[in-house]
Amino acid sequence: MIVRIAKILEQPVCDNCLGRQFGQLLSGFSNAERGKILRSALAFAIDTNENPEVSAKIDMSNFHSYRFRFNKDIAKKTFEKKTCTICNGLFGRLDELSEKVAKKLSKQEFGTFLVGTKVSPGLLQKEEQLWEKAGIEFCEPLRAEVNREIGRRVEKILGKKADLKKPDIAVLLDLESGKISLQINSLYIFGCYQKLVRGIPQSKWGTPRKYNTSVEEIIGKPLLKAADGFDIKLHGSGREDIDALCIACRPFVLEVMKPKKRKIDLKKAEKMISGKKVRVKNLKIVGLDVVQKVKEAKPDKTYKAVVKLEREIKKSDLAKLKQLIGAIAQKTPKRVLHRRGNLLRKREVRDLKSRWLGKKKFELTVKTQAGLYIKELISGDEGRTRPSVSEVLGQKAVCEKLDVVKIERIKI
């Protein structure tokens, strides 16, 4: 151990850089404390003068604050202080750097943060050269120590918490240029919505211009304003067709990008959003993980459709529709082939009820596994969906009106 410390101190090295080489040994010490203890241990060894060959190579500027008394060669000598050749004095500037980071962060509203550093190639190289000399098995990388130490100081200055996993803001400090950049993570707001009018698409993108609004915009605009963000994106648990109502409450996460504010009056926002077209409820701030949960949840859905027939049927003919309960083989509908791959999927019809509305019209209430296209379950999509209402009744059937009436609860 003493030989190893002596090897490191063949060049001027500060306490942090010395202690960091043994950062994995003994908990409860900072690297600066480890370095101070190890330096002193070596000073004792030097003062005994038991091993002059080892001592001979040591850069004595490392001991500028020590007074030797037993070793005649160096007793009473003083040594000049030099800058650490590994970090080039970086650890002496941590307070100043932390102040800079805190100042930049203080202009934002956030709960948690994370500090990351970009280390210059020169600095990395010096660290690697030291590892070659002194071994790597107990060391901690320089960047890890800098991030932690600045993080601790910023926590104290701002009274905020560092969060390694889900920070609101990530700070990147470029040690070479001194530049500090902020990566502001999105704000995620979970809730569920109802769409109460036909003719509105769910998202503003990927739909023709003729729709001048969308569920995404109606929900997102007030939240974008409240959070003073850059843009929005709606992540829905599935989507209804543009011409369908969604009476059921559909879960979603609204993402606000680059928010300047994270504390939003969600009750007020619910009131602002909810109107004749769309209603929302249960808004709450969540983490990024909920986006995936909402996307991956495939809750069963219940639809109510008005089906129009080409030819007259008897009321008793509706009983045949029960045949549709079970597996449905469905090729990607022709109407969505331009944006989705041509796949054959199997989806279950869980339950089905019908109500006679006239000789050429009836109401169909159908509970299905997520992902089954209802319009095609009715029409048969020219044989691409089998079986279908058209097939069972032996004539052409079309969906005249479609509403989503129930979406099973999802766990978030």
Ligand SMILES: [Zn+2]
């Ligand atoms: Zn250093």
